[in-house]
Each structure stands twice: as C-alpha cells, then as structure tokens.
Amino acid sequence: MNIFLQTIINGVIVGGTYALMAVGLTFVLGFMDLVNFAHGELYMLGAYFTYFFVVTIALPHIIGIPLAILVAMLLGLLIERFLLRPVWDKDILIRMLLTVGLMILIPNVITVMLTAVPKKVPPPFTMSPFILGNVRVAPIQLLIVLVSVFIIVLFHLFMQRTRLGKAMRATFQDKEVAMAMGIDTKKIYAYTFSIGCGMAAAGGAMLSMIYNVFPAMGAITTTKAFAVVILGGLGNFAGAILGALIVGVSESIAGTYISSGYKDAVAFILLVLILMVKPSGIMGKKGGIEK
Amino acid sequence: MKSTARKRYYHMVFVVLLSVSLLCLGCTPAEEPIEGEQPDTESPVEEVAGEPIKIGMIQPITGPIAASGTALRDGARIYAEYINDQGGINGRPIDLIVEDSANDPAMAASAFNKLISRDKVLAVIGAWGSSPTLAVVPLAKQNEIPLVVDTASNYKVTDKNEEGSPWIFRVTAPTIMESRVLSAILIDDLGLKNPYILSVNNDWGRGTADVFTAYYEGEGYPVGGVDYLDQAETNYQVNLTKILSSGADSIILTADAAQAALVVEQASGLGLDLPILAPGLSCSMYKITKLAGMEAAEGFMQTAAYIGSVDPMMTADPEGARYFNETWEAKGYDVIEIQEAAKGWDSLMVLCEAMKTIDSDKISSASIRDALENVEAPGICFGNIKFEEWENFIFQNVPPVSVVGVIDGKYSVILEPTKPIPEN
Known part of the structure; x- marks a missing residue:
C-alpha cells in the first residue's frame, strides 16, 4: 500500500514537470495554430539563461529566474518578428518546417558556443526529505511542482481577466473582426508567441535546478510535451495539466509494477487508447479549439 | 514619424540581439574556451610535409551523450597535435576526421560509410556506446577497415563467438x-x-x-x-x-x-x-x-581506466599522462571530462604506434591491421596496450582497472x- 501511495506521488511530481512544458506548447499550438517544434529549445535556453543569471553572475534565484524568462520572451519577439511574421499567411507546413529548422539550429549553436558539457543550477536550498511513514518526497521537487502550479494559474488568470488576454483570445477566434474592433493583430501575434516562449523558458528555468542543463535537453522533453498536449486537447490548459498528470502517473505505475524499461510504452499505449475513444483529447472541444 | 519609430525598433532589436549573444557567451566560465575545438588555421597538419594519413573517428558529438563524445574527440586531437609536432608518422601528418553518431546505431553506420567512401580514411576509432559500435563492427569487417573500439564494453564486440574479428581491436575492457x-x-x-x-x-x-x-x-x-x-x-x-x-x-x-x-x-x-x-x-x-x-x-x-588525473605515476606512461593533464588544462577544457578524453588519446596513440612500424609509403588499411596485431604501446589510460586473446575475446587489450x-x-x-x- 505504501509503495502504491509513493508511486502515485512520484507520478504527480513527474506529471507536474510535464505540465509546465505542456501549458506553453498547448497555448501556441491551440491559439496560433503553430506546431512549434522549437518549443523545447526555448525551454533549453531558459535553463541556460538561468545558469547565466544564477551561477555566472550570482544573482539570487528569485531575481535570476524571472530575468531568464524575460530574456526568452524578448528572444521570442525577435523570432516572431523576423522569422514567423513573413510566413503567418503562408501554409501551416512552412511555419512548421521553420520551427523544425530552429529546433536543429539552436542546440547546435549552443553546442558550438558553450560546448556540450552539462551544467547545473544549484537549488536555492538543500533540505532533508519529507518522510511520512514509508512515503518520501524531496522538498525541491515538491517546490518545483508548487511553483509550476502557481505559474499556470497566473497565466490562466492573465488570459481570462486582462485586456491583453481578452484581445488575444478575440484575435485567434476571428482575426478580421478583432481588427475591425481596433485590435492590432500583428502585435497580438508577437505577444502571444513571446508569452509561449516565456512559458517554455519558465519550465527550463525551474527544471534546471533538478535536471542537467545541456544542449539536447529541449529535444528530449518536446516529444513528451506534445503527447501531453494532444492527450489533454489542443489549446486547453486544464487538459494539458490533466494530460500531464495522466502520463506522469501511468509512467510511474508502469515503472514500479512492470519495469522502468516499459514505462514510456505503457504511457503511450494509454495515450493511443484515450485518443481512440476521444480523438480531440480529454478536454478538447469536438470540431474545434476553445479560444 | 514612422521612420523614427522603425529606427527605434531596429535599435531595440539590435540591443536585444547583442544582449542575448553576450548572455550566451557569459554562460561559459572564463577558463573555458568559447569553442571546444582549435582553429583550423593552427592545425599542425600543414606543418608536416608528407601526404596526410586520414584516420576516422565516430563519436556522439550531439545528443544526450555529447559531452563524452566531444571529450574523446578533443583527447584524440591533443594526441594528433602532439604527434604532428613531432613530425607525424615517418614524415606524414595525421588528419583526424570526426563524424557525429549522437550515440545512435543508424547514425553511426552512416558516419562509418561516409568516412570510408568519401573521406577514404584508413582506420576508424569509435563509436563510444555499445549499440552504435555493434552497428559499425560488421561494416568494418565487411570493408576490411581496422576499427579501434574506445568505450563499448558489451562482450559481443570482441567475443570470438559473436562479432570478434581480426579487424576489430578493443582498447577498453569488456564488462566481464x-x-x-x-x-x-x-x-x-x-x-x-x-x-x-x-x-x-x-x-x-x-x-x-x-x-x-x-x-x-x-x-x-x-x-x-x-x-x-x-x-x-x-x-x-x-x-x-x-x-x-x-x-x-x-x-x-x-x-x-x-x-x-x-x-x-x-x-x-x-x-x-x-x-x-x-x-x-x-x-x-x-x-x-x-x-x-x-x-x-x-x-x-x-x-x-584513466587514473592519471589523480596520480600520473600509476599509469603505464606517466610522462604522457602528465603532458596530457597539462595540455587539457592549458586548453581550458573542463576537468570533469578528462577521463573520457584520455581514451581518445590512447585510441589514436595505439594506431600511430602501429603505423610507425610500417614504411610510410606502404601505409594502408591492411598494413595497419597487421601492425596493430603486433603493436605494444604504453598508454596513459589503458595500460600497456597490446591486442591478445583473453578467455573468449580476441584482439582484445587487457587494461588495468x-x-x-x-x-x-x-x-x-x-x-x-x-x-x-x-x-x-
């Protein structure tokens, strides 16, 4: 029984880290119809920027991490302005290929500039694990899940409550009407992509404290984030979180009770089964995306 | 008005671009070189007169294992510079051509094919992991190219009942x-x-x-x-x-x-x-x-395998180990990768020591293979390297662990x- 409880907690912790990646991806994918293969690279850059602020120039985590996210958002603005804006009206495949190009280019540039030697951002504190009976949780992992939840809630409120958030939703529901209402849709595209990049970087910044920072870290996480997003339903935050938890927990159960070698297989079989029953994803709207 | 706004916009873009590149550079600690490799212009290959001897190397330069593969490559390059500074192999410089495998068997196999068909290398070092190495081994045998196995420890590589062959020479130890x-x-x-x-x-x-x-x-x-x-x-x-x-x-x-x-x-x-x-x-x-x-x-x-970073005197070639440690440090490479890098030195060193016994105009894949069979060379990492039979293994070095x-x-x-x- 105890090992079962520990298994579920492990799954929730791992799922929490997937959720952080998936929310940014589902946002860009669902709202902008952009299959952003370079999302993982922004995640990786977020981790490198955090390394720069927290380790190289020794800023406290609480300042370094927001700064890293900010730099990634600025970089997102540049990518949107110079690479994506010229192709927004073109075929979806062109945009997708462009992000594939970025996915290959960015880690290689980082490898050449900084070498592939892995780096590590030390966590802000070290603490003994929380132990309750036979259940153990590492405090830093718990903190990361809590901060992830906080970032996701903040983001959700931003989209629902602020003028900019409403303008974004309006733009992606009907671009022409939004323009007629006086919304500068070009700016909205730029901000949306930039925020998506910021979310990816937030994931990288948080996870740089528990995982290694190296050029290939983005590519490794992207596959899982895509699976989570599709499972949850495109463009749906709650769906992304639920999808992340389902993948995390099912991996954990399969890893504990079958073999860790098969845990990805079990999680992805589950994904296929759910999509067979509900092709739009667990919380996806039939026939379209809720914007 | 519009042009001023645009100017300001481009100004901002420039500043952001500059900041991002500075940030990236800043992530490199001062003692590390910005690039992991030496500029080609300084390549000692040109300093030696004879026709270069091309040696191929397959390592994971990208992907999750990239740091290890890069270190092995850099270690081999340090040896290439060292031997070329000494006049190369009987007047012919070593030209080390490195291909990336990302530690993936399919990529390793295509890297091997590229090395032998386009670059015309005479021997290959590689390919780090056991899976990519086992993908390359049949190709080396089929094309009769000597392969020096640097890291792979799966028994199949040199087991006479599995993939072991007179073309496959393993310097590292199998797990057993x-x-x-x-x-x-x-x-x-x-x-x-x-x-x-x-x-x-x-x-x-x-x-x-x-x-x-x-x-x-x-x-x-x-x-x-x-x-x-x-x-x-x-x-x-x-x-x-x-x-x-x-x-x-x-x-x-x-x-x-x-x-x-x-x-x-x-x-x-x-x-x-x-x-x-x-x-x-x-x-x-x-x-x-x-x-x-x-x-x-x-x-x-x-x-x-490499204990020279703790104490060079414990290696088979203390002088080489000392030189290697100093050069590694002088180049600003990270000490955390030095154990992997030393394997690169030894893998190329044993090939070069074998080639030294061949007349410089008779160096070919076949003559290198024959020379490897009889070579005995003190390494910094894998002991006194020679390829022998050990239980079921053939052409297997027996390094101290x-x-x-x-x-x-x-x-x-x-x-x-x-x-x-x-x-x-």
Whole structure:
C-alpha cells in the first residue's frame, strides 16, 4: 500500500514537470495554430539563461529566474518578428518546417558556443526529505511542482481577466473582426508567441535546478510535451495539466509494477487508447479549439 | 514619424540581439574556451610535409551523450597535435576526421560509410556506446577497415563467438574484465552484498546488468533487483522508490556520468544514502561531484581506466599522462571530462604506434591491421596496450582497472590499477 501511495506521488511530481512544458506548447499550438517544434529549445535556453543569471553572475534565484524568462520572451519577439511574421499567411507546413529548422539550429549553436558539457543550477536550498511513514518526497521537487502550479494559474488568470488576454483570445477566434474592433493583430501575434516562449523558458528555468542543463535537453522533453498536449486537447490548459498528470502517473505505475524499461510504452499505449475513444483529447472541444 | 519609430525598433532589436549573444557567451566560465575545438588555421597538419594519413573517428558529438563524445574527440586531437609536432608518422601528418553518431546505431553506420567512401580514411576509432559500435563492427569487417573500439564494453564486440574479428581491436575492457577485478573486493572490501542493479536500457546497460547478476548469483548473494532507465530519462523517482522498498544495501549503476549524477542527486534528495558503484570506466567522479554536489556524491565509486588525473605515476606512461593533464588544462577544457578524453588519446596513440612500424609509403588499411596485431604501446589510460586473446575475446587489450571514489569529501583511489586475470 505504501509503495502504491509513493508511486502515485512520484507520478504527480513527474506529471507536474510535464505540465509546465505542456501549458506553453498547448497555448501556441491551440491559439496560433503553430506546431512549434522549437518549443523545447526555448525551454533549453531558459535553463541556460538561468545558469547565466544564477551561477555566472550570482544573482539570487528569485531575481535570476524571472530575468531568464524575460530574456526568452524578448528572444521570442525577435523570432516572431523576423522569422514567423513573413510566413503567418503562408501554409501551416512552412511555419512548421521553420520551427523544425530552429529546433536543429539552436542546440547546435549552443553546442558550438558553450560546448556540450552539462551544467547545473544549484537549488536555492538543500533540505532533508519529507518522510511520512514509508512515503518520501524531496522538498525541491515538491517546490518545483508548487511553483509550476502557481505559474499556470497566473497565466490562466492573465488570459481570462486582462485586456491583453481578452484581445488575444478575440484575435485567434476571428482575426478580421478583432481588427475591425481596433485590435492590432500583428502585435497580438508577437505577444502571444513571446508569452509561449516565456512559458517554455519558465519550465527550463525551474527544471534546471533538478535536471542537467545541456544542449539536447529541449529535444528530449518536446516529444513528451506534445503527447501531453494532444492527450489533454489542443489549446486547453486544464487538459494539458490533466494530460500531464495522466502520463506522469501511468509512467510511474508502469515503472514500479512492470519495469522502468516499459514505462514510456505503457504511457503511450494509454495515450493511443484515450485518443481512440476521444480523438480531440480529454478536454478538447469536438470540431474545434476553445479560444 | 514612422521612420523614427522603425529606427527605434531596429535599435531595440539590435540591443536585444547583442544582449542575448553576450548572455550566451557569459554562460561559459572564463577558463573555458568559447569553442571546444582549435582553429583550423593552427592545425599542425600543414606543418608536416608528407601526404596526410586520414584516420576516422565516430563519436556522439550531439545528443544526450555529447559531452563524452566531444571529450574523446578533443583527447584524440591533443594526441594528433602532439604527434604532428613531432613530425607525424615517418614524415606524414595525421588528419583526424570526426563524424557525429549522437550515440545512435543508424547514425553511426552512416558516419562509418561516409568516412570510408568519401573521406577514404584508413582506420576508424569509435563509436563510444555499445549499440552504435555493434552497428559499425560488421561494416568494418565487411570493408576490411581496422576499427579501434574506445568505450563499448558489451562482450559481443570482441567475443570470438559473436562479432570478434581480426579487424576489430578493443582498447577498453569488456564488462566481464571489470567484474573479474571487482570480484576480489566487491563483497568483502566494499561491502556490496545485496546490490540493486540499475542500468541504462541499451546493449551496454543490459550487458553489464547480466554480468553482475550472474556474478552475484554465482557467489550465492542474490541481487536486490534489476531495473532499467531510458537513456533520455531525467527523473528517477520511480526507480529510487523500487530500490528503497527492495531493501538493497547498495546500487550498481550503469549510466553515462551526466545521467548518473542525476540519480546520485535524486537519491540523496530522497534520503537514500546507499553506496553507489558505477562500472563502465566512463562514469567520472569529477562530473558527478560537479553536477550533483560533493555532499550527495559522498560514497560514490566508479571503475576508472584513466587514473592519471589523480596520480600520473600509476599509469603505464606517466610522462604522457602528465603532458596530457597539462595540455587539457592549458586548453581550458573542463576537468570533469578528462577521463573520457584520455581514451581518445590512447585510441589514436595505439594506431600511430602501429603505423610507425610500417614504411610510410606502404601505409594502408591492411598494413595497419597487421601492425596493430603486433603493436605494444604504453598508454596513459589503458595500460600497456597490446591486442591478445583473453578467455573468449580476441584482439582484445587487457587494461588495468582501478576503482576511485568520493570518500570523506575527497577524491580517493579505492583500488589501484589491477589487471584482470582470466578464469581459464
């Protein structure tokens, strides 16, 4: 029984880290119809920027991490302005290929500039694990899940409550009407992509404290984030979180009770089964995306 | 008005671009070179008169294992510069051509084909992991190109009943050799009586898990459990939970050092303070302590081929080891990769020592193969290198294996270099 409880907690912790990646991806994918293969690279850059602020120039985590996210958002603005804006009206495949190009280019540039030697951002504190009976949780992992939840809630409120958030939703529901209402849709595209990049970087910044920072870290996480997003339903935050938890927990159960070698297989079989029953994803709207 | 706004916009773009590039540069500590490689213009290849001898190398330069492959490449390059500074091989410089495998078997195979068909290399060094190496081995045999195996420890590579062949020369130790050396100390001295075997899920990891499971069963000490990790996995809560509930007294961990560091750190985060032994001659304790922290790494042990970074006098070529340490440091490379890099030095060194015995106009793949069969060369990493028969292995070097680790917050030698002794 105890090992079962520990298994579920492990799954929730791992799922929490997937959720952080998936929310940014589902946002860009669902709202902008952009299959952003370079999302993982922004995640990786977020981790490198955090390394720069927290380790190289020794800023406290609480300042370094927001700064890293900010730099990634600025970089997102540049990518949107110079690479994506010229192709927004073109075929979806062109945009997708462009992000594939970025996915290959960015880690290689980082490898050449900084070498592939892995780096590590030390966590802000070290603490003994929380132990309750036979259940153990590492405090830093718990903190990361809590901060992830906080970032996701903040983001959700931003989209629902602020003028900019409403303008974004309006733009992606009907671009022409939004323009007629006086919304500068070009700016909205730029901000949306930039925020998506910021979310990816937030994931990288948080996870740089528990995982290694190296050029290939983005590519490794992207596959899982895509699976989570599709499972949850495109463009749906709650769906992304639920999808992340389902993948995390099912991996954990399969890893504990079958073999860790098969845990990805079990999680992805589950994904296929759910999509067979509900092709739009667990919380996806039939026939379209809720914007 | 519009043009001023545009100007301001481009100004901002420029400033942001500049900041981002500065940030990226800033992530490199001052002592590290910005690029991992030396500028081509300084290549000593041009300084030596004769026609260059092309040697191919296949390493993971991208992907999760990139740091190890890059280090091996840089170690081999240091040797190439060293030998070329001395006039090359009888007046002919060494031209080392490196291809990326990303530690993937398919990529390794196409890298090999490119090296022999386009670059026309005479011999190849590679290909780090057991899976990519096992993909390259049949190609080397089929095309009659000598292959020097640097890291792969799966038994199949040089086993005469499997892939072993007169074209395949392994400088590193297969897992069984490591286990022969370790068997003398594993249970009684190190106290690993009931270890949990945690291995990366590939030919190397599975091969190692099999060897150690068989050893413990043979000794009458069943292992606490066996579990596998994906090469790209980063979160090990599930595995560690199983280890906790198994009641194992230690962990035998087969993984790349970057991955092993995460296991060590996460185990410490969960309060799982078991001794961890990493076989494979590849799991640098320097890397573990740098990534996981000295405190979490306490009690970590690894088998090592290169012990020259701790004490050059313990190697077969102390002068070479000293030169290598100094050059590695002078180039600003990270010490955490030095164990991997030394393998690159030895792999190219043994090829060059073999080629020195051939007339410079008669150097070919076939003559290099013949020379490798008879070569004997003191290495900095793999002992006095020569290729011989050892149990079922053929054309296999028998390197000394040592155990190093973190004891009381210090890097320590737990077992001095010891040659594995065959059973029969």
